[in-house]
Amino acid sequence: MYLFIHRKDLRAGDLRAFDYAASLGMPGIHALILDPAQLGDGRAESHPGRHFLRAAGLLLRDYAAQGAELQLLHGNPALVLDELLEREPIREVVVTADHTPYARRRDERLAAVCRSRGVRWTALEDVPLADLDAFQEQTGRKEPYRVFTPFYRAWNGYVRSRLAPPPAVAAGGLPIARLSGGGSWSVPGELAGLLAAPVPEDERPERQLERFLGGSLQAYEELRDRYALDAGSGLSRWLNVGALSARRAYGLALDAARTEDGREPLAFGGAADWRADAAGQLELALPGSGEGPGSAPRDPSAAAARSGAESWIRQLAWREFYLYQARFDADFFRYEEQVDLSGLTERHAEAWRQGRTGIPLIDAAMTQLRTTGELPNRLRMIAAMFLCKNLLAPFTAGERWFREQLLDYDATLNRGGWLWSSSLGFDAAPYFRIMNPVVQSKRWDPDGAYIRRWLPERAGWSAAAVHEPSPQAVVDLKASRARAIETYKRLLAKPSRPLDRLH
Ligand SMILES: Cc1cc2nc3c(=O)[nH]c(=O)nc-3n(C[C@H](O)[C@H](O)[C@H](O)COP(=O)(O)OP(=O)(O)OC[C@H]3O[C@@H](n4cnc5c(N)ncnc54)[C@H](O)[C@@H]3O)c2cc1C
Structure with a gap:
């Protein structure tokens, strides 16, 4: 047995x-x-x-x-x-x-x-979608990919040509036996209650995937950063507990990019030479994207679906890139031991957690997170960077809070996001590039609908005023940016030098 x-x-x-x-x-x-x-x-x-x-x-x-x-x-x-x-x-x-x-x-x-x-x-x-050990071995590289784009080129080609058909056997097709007797492992009542919570039919993973691919995918590339519109798939919560197979999500996204003549995408049996792809010799465009002179697709909605699918698969590749780093960067889970974070401060971390920094976009984001466990990707980046850089808190403090709050919490992806935001790890945000939450707010949500939704006290404010910091904000954005650049420059210098304590 x-x-x-x-x-x-x-x-x-x-x-x-x-x-x-x-x-x-x-x-x-x-x-x-x-x-x-x-x-x-x-x-x-x-x-x-x-x-x-x-x-x-x-x-x-x-x-x-x-x-x-x-x-x-x-x-x-x-x-x-x-x-x-x-x-x-x-x-x-x-x-x-x-x-x-x-x-x-x-x-x-x-x-x-x-x-x-x-x-x-x-x-x-x-x-992961790819067998990452086999992938790494077959790239012939001694060192792992440290930059996303070349990784993506190689991974995309590899997965497209190697993805095997989905496993055939479901639980019901296996000779599953019963335990011979009772044990001492009964589930406590409070957990049993939560296990019984119903999942409405249209929120089930498969349904959500079908709905996204058949609808929002077309506008995904254009709208994915417009966080007030909630244009993401919302599938990370199912992918991370494995209730949805990444293989299936990827395969169906490729299907959504199917050519107008109905040709099968390469993922299931195509013959792309992924090594040529890795070397940049093959077109990166999805199969049958019709890109190139004189080959504009006839059906604009098919073209939108293809560009949406390509963009969405690129996000799945970010997931894969972090899983890859967790395997091949020995420091991935211990950057806090490689750089000296002891000079950083948690002085304003509680204001950040509770959405009381006085910077409206940050406060709205942290309120959404605490209330629902959800937070769109762009807001995760902005809020994380604000904590690490403007407030100069160690990334581990934010990582911990996200672990406690995020509905789609995943130890690897969360760490990847925090490393990126704090300029650590492979292909992270450069230390001098710090997102300004007011500029970001005006750019991605000019009307301020998101701030109004989560900060009722600003519901009646004009579009011009709604993004602006309150006079009691915990930091001045310009001064704290300059201080962060100075601090991170020293923090990331090798060998890392101890910082003056900020608290
Ligand atoms: C500080 C920080 C912490 C994060 N913590 C987590 C976490 O704990 N769990 C988690 O799943 N994601 C995390 N992310 C990544 C990203 O924010 C979420 O995957 C995304 O918001 C999920 O929404 P969605 O399913 O609608 O994504 P979509 O936009 O529909 O993207 C499709 C899928 O691609 C993957 N993906 C998308 N963006 C990213 C990304 N930036 N990095 C890695 N994979 C990505 C996810 O699996 C996602 O479900 C974090 C990002 C940051 C900046």
């Missing part, structure tokens, strides 16, 4: 692990272990905790709809596993690999439990 443990792969199909399980030719137990380290201390009630449990509830119902059983257990994963291996005739434990620091520590313990009981441990790569 095998044991498959779900983690950030909360779906009942399109999982490599299921095809692998089918190939084992033996029955298996499928389990989801609710981990108190991740859901205890009130975290189940936070936006990300609630969302995880909603997705877990959906998974339970999807298994049931397929006539398959998912065991929902609660407890320290290593202890639960040890007890399961004691009680059930399990010969192999199968999981989807996860490379965050917490996941690594947890999985080392799980693998050790398996070793101590003579059970095989198998971790399959299935979170």
Whole structure:
């Protein structure tokens, strides 16, 4: 018998692990272990905790709809596993690999439990779109890509030519067994309540993907930064818990860019030479984009869908780029040990968290985040940069707050966003380029609709006044910008020199 443990792969199909399980030719137990380290201390009630449990509830119902059983257990994963291996005739434990620091520590313990009981441990790569180890090896590079655009060129070509058809076996097609008896892992009542939270039909991951690809995708390139319009797909929350497969999202986005003559996109069986692509010898445009002289597409909405799909796939590639960095930049999860952040200050961090800085766009953004757990990408960048640069707080303080608040929290993508904003890591924002929240507000939301929505006290203000800082703002934007440039110049200097303490 095998044991498959779900983690950030909360779906009942399109999982490599299921095809692998089918190939084992033996029955298996499928389990989801609710981990108190991740859901205890009130975290189940936070936006990300609630969302995880909603997705877990959906998974339970999807298994049931397929006539398959998912065991929902609660407890320290290593202890639960040890007890399961004691009680059930399990010969192999199968999981989807996860490379965050917490996941690594947890999985080392799980693998050790398996070793101590003579059970095989198998971790399959299935979170990124590309098998990143194979990709890196086949680029022939000794060093990882440090800049997004060349990474994107290579990755795009590689994925297009290598993406295998989706795994064929769903949970209902596997010989899933039941636990032989009860255990000491019952789910506490408060978690059970959250698991039962309904997910309306049109908010389910697949529906949301279809709706986005069939609608907003066309205007995505033009509107994605106009945060007041909410033009993103909103799919990160499902991608990050694995309720939606990135492979499927990518494949359907390519389909949306299908040529007018209906040719299949290259992703499923095309023959692009991705190495030529990596070297910049192939067109980067999506298959059949019709770009180039004399080949303007006849149907403007098809052209918009293609440009939307290309732009959206580029965002998926950013997700992939951070997953790649987490694998190939040894410092990715420990930049705070490489640069000296001790001179920075959390003096204004609480005002930032609570949306009381006096800079209206920042306060509106932080209010939306606290209230809903949502925040569009441009506002994440602006708010993060404001904290790290204008307020000179260590990026780790903001990273922590986003972890507690973001509905779509993901340890790797969140760290990637914070590194970018604080000019650390691969291809980060240069230290001297600091977004001005007032300029950004006027540019992306000239009427100030977003500020009015989240700061009712400004609801009646004119478009000219609504973006302007209050006289009580915690910092002056110009002076704090100059101070940030000076500070980061020294902070990033190698070898890093200690800063004067700011607090
Ligand atoms: C400081 C900071 C923290 C962030 N923390 C997270 C986080 O915890 N979880 C998270 O999923 N994203 C994070 N992001 C990235 C980005 O803001 C979100 O992925 C995006 O806002 C999700 O909205 P969407 O699904 O509508 O995206 P869309 O615009 O529809 O994009 C499609 C998908 O591409 C990926 N993507 C889009 N933008 C980015 C990006 N800048 N970096 C990496 N991947 C991207 C996401 O998977 C997203 O679902 C962070 C960005 C910053 C600047």
